[in-house]
Amino acid sequence: FFSCCGANVCGGCDEKKNLIASLKKKRMKKNGKEDEMKCAFCRQPTDHSIEALQKIIQQRREPEALRQLATRYLTGDGVERSEEKAFELHIQAAEMGHGHSFGYLGLFYKGTCQRMFEPQFHAFLEIAAKKGSLSHREFLAKYGEAKYGRMNIAIKHWKIAASAGSQKSLDELMKVYREGGLEKEELSRILREFQVSNEAVKSKDRDDFLRRRKEEEDGGK
Secondary structure, three states: OOOOOOOOOOHHHHHHHHHHHHHHHHHHHOOOHOOOEEEEOOOOOOOOOOOHHHHHHHHOOOHHHHHHHHHHHHHOOOOOOOOOHHHHHHHHHHHOHHHHHHHHHHHHHHHHEEEEEEHHHHHHHHHHHHHHHHHHHHHHHHHHHHOOOHHHHHHHHHHHHHHHOOOHHHHHHHHHOOOOOHHHHHHHHHHHHHHHHHOOOOHHHHHHHHHHHHHHHHHHH
């Protein structure tokens, strides 16, 4: 997400951008010039500071800027940590239709009120899934449906996510298939759709990004 103009790029594009930024910094340092990275979309200096996020929110009420600012408040990155402020910002983003923020609101209920608010938790994750959030659809399938024995619903979620290119959901469906809960023809169809979805976004930069993220996750364990 670029706070200067509100553009969004995928992980692979960001990986490429970081590579270009690194090369540019080396070149500028060698030439003795001041380093100033500019956005590839609007050509303005990039700025991911709290002030920049607040500015774009005031100007355009960008839902992704609201979500990112909420994350900053939740982690205390650059601001005083405040779950209440993060919750408020996610509500604003959700009101503007941001799928991920619906999911985060569900997780807020789960984390603060435990099972007392389970219906709300479930409902928020369903909305997030319908709005295209694969990560929240996967969470809903595994912990909101399969965990409570609603395997038929969980399988439906995994089918949708796997067809959209989710490796985690495909792995879950493979387990279901081995246990006799999925027909071979159905699994073959989903595998074809999974392949098509991944081919559509395949790139070396994306693979590099996924590999680096996995290494970071493994290193933090």
